[in-house]
Amino acid sequence: MAVREVDDGYQLPCGQDAAVLWEHVAAGELDEHELGCPHCQAAAEGFRALREASGDLAEADDDLAPPRDLTERIMRAVRTERRRDAFLPVVETGLGPIRVAAQAAAVVVRFAADQAPGVAARSCLVEQLAEEPDGWCAVRLDLTLRYGTDGMAAVARVRELVAAAARELAGFEAARIDITVVDIWQEQA
Amino acid sequence: MVTTQYETQSRAKTGPPSDTWADETLVARARDGDTRAFEALVRRYQGPIYRLAVRMLNDAAEAEDVTQEVFVTAWRRLPGIQDDKAVRAWLYRIATNRCLNILRARKPTAPLQEEMIPAANPATSPEARAEAHERLAALRIALGQLTAEQRACWLLREVEELSYAEIATILHTTPQAVRGRLARARAELGEAMISWQ
Numbered sequence: 001m002a003v004r005e006v007d008d009g010y011q012l013p014c015g016q017d018a019a020v021l022w023e024h025v026a027a028g029e030l031d032e033h034e035l036g037c038p039h040c041q042a043a044a045e046g047f048r049a050l051r052e053a054s055g056d057l058a059e060a061d062d063d064l065a066p067p068r069d070l071t072e073r074i075m076r077a078v079r080t081e082r083r084r085d086a087f088l089p090v091v092e093t094g095l096g097p098i099r100v101a102a103q104a105a106a107v108v109v110r111f112a113a114d115q116a117p118g119v120a121a122r123s124c125l126v127e128q129l130a131e132e133p134d135g136w137c138a139v140r141l142d143l144t145l146r147y148g149t150d151g152m153a154a155v156a157r158v159r160e161l162v163a164a165a166a167r168e169l170a171g172f173e174a175a176r177i178d179i180t181v182v183d184i185w186q187e188q189a
Numbered sequence: 190m191v192t193t194q195y196e197t198q199s200r201a202k203t204g205p206p207s208d209t210w211a212d213e214t215l216v217a218r219a220r221d222g223d224t225r226a227f228e229a230l231v232r233r234y235q236g237p238i239y240r241l242a243v244r245m246l247n248d249a250a251e252a253e254d255v256t257q258e259v260f261v262t263a264w265r266r267l268p269g270i271q272d273d274k275a276v277r278a279w280l281y282r283i284a285t286n287r288c289l290n291i292l293r294a295r296k297p298t299a300p301l302q303e304e305m306i307p308a309a310n311p312a313t314s315p316e317a318r319a320e321a322h323e324r325l326a327a328l329r330i331a332l333g334q335l336t337a338e339q340r341a342c343w344l345l346r347e348v349e350e351l352s353y354a355e356i357a358t359i360l361h362t363t364p365q366a367v368r369g370r371l372a373r374a375r376a377e378l379g380e381a382m383i384s385w386q
Contacts, residue, residue: 046379053328066239074260103222122217
């Protein structure tokens with residue numbers, strides 16, 4: 001359609017604002033001028049075809065999926081960039097300390113916390129306690145709870161699970177576990 | 190004494206339902222280095238990002254590369270993300286900017302690739318299907334004739350259904366400018382659709 005740019009938008013040759021016509025077409029309510037004006041009628045036809053084609057585009061492209069191995073390729077690239085900065089000394093052997101990446105310890109902690117009903121762990125930080133023996137760590141953990149979950153019971157359960165998992169799976173002692181509940185979520189139907 | 194039985198064997202079967210978690214939970218965990226949480230974000234958003242890139246670039250191989258780059262960039266920049274809830278718009282922003290850079294570096298418009306056009310909905314009659322197919326092809330050609338910025342505006346609004354404010358942030362401009370580009374894009378596309386009819 002022939003439109004020309006004006007200060008606040010685009011005008012059809014009859015002076016009608018193209019954006020206003022678009023809104024009217026979307027609402028299915030053309031005004032008296034638009035119904036009688038050949039410029040508006042032609043433009044409205046174009047807009048209707050565009051709206052239908054837009055719907056077709058979204059629908060047709062639902063089948064347009066990325067290749068199946070793309071997730072794996074992305075994750076391979078991500079893993080090579082993995083940030084491994086801090087290590088926790090966990091076991092002293094005669095041959096030197098065995099250390100575990102603080103990140104790996106956090107993974108174990110979060111996974112353990114997730115096992116408590118109605119709990120999803122968020123941020124987690126595991127640090128060696130400065131004044132304690134190697135492997136005695138402080139855990140800082142943010143949790144989110146499902147709406148309706150008994151917070152006190154859930155937090156107590158998380159403490160048990162985290163302490164056990166730290167010892168059995170990662171080889172450190174969770175000597176201090178600071179938990180903050182940061183959000184509540186509702187299960188989606 | 191803690192009496193918890195910790196069943197490592199059941200991990201694979203009863204792993205956390207990360208696919209149902211809120212974006213902000215996945216982002217917070219991914220920022221801490223949890224690659225499983227990040228993978229859940231990848232699975233959630235790789236489809237929309239890939240489709241946006243295909244529509245912007247009209248090239249499946251390039252769209253794949255862009256999608257991979259978007260997520261690797263996102264992983265690197267996670268520590269700096271300001272609003273954990275806005276991860277969707279943030280990913281669109283990285284993707285749109287990447288596509289715009291590619292398009293600026295490109296020589297004249299790439300031809301439309303017929304094989305990338307999926308078949309129309311098989312539930313309709315052959316005549317309606319043929320018409321829808323042609324209408325769709327006309328739209329794709331018309332989209333290819335918009336400027337890259339107009340195309341981005343139109344796709345983000347009409348297909349991805351982002352708000353004017355979100356699109357303005359993505360394109361480093363104002364909601365008013367987005368409104369203007371969108372009006373221009375609709376006018377041009379509408380005109381192309383009249384010619385098609």
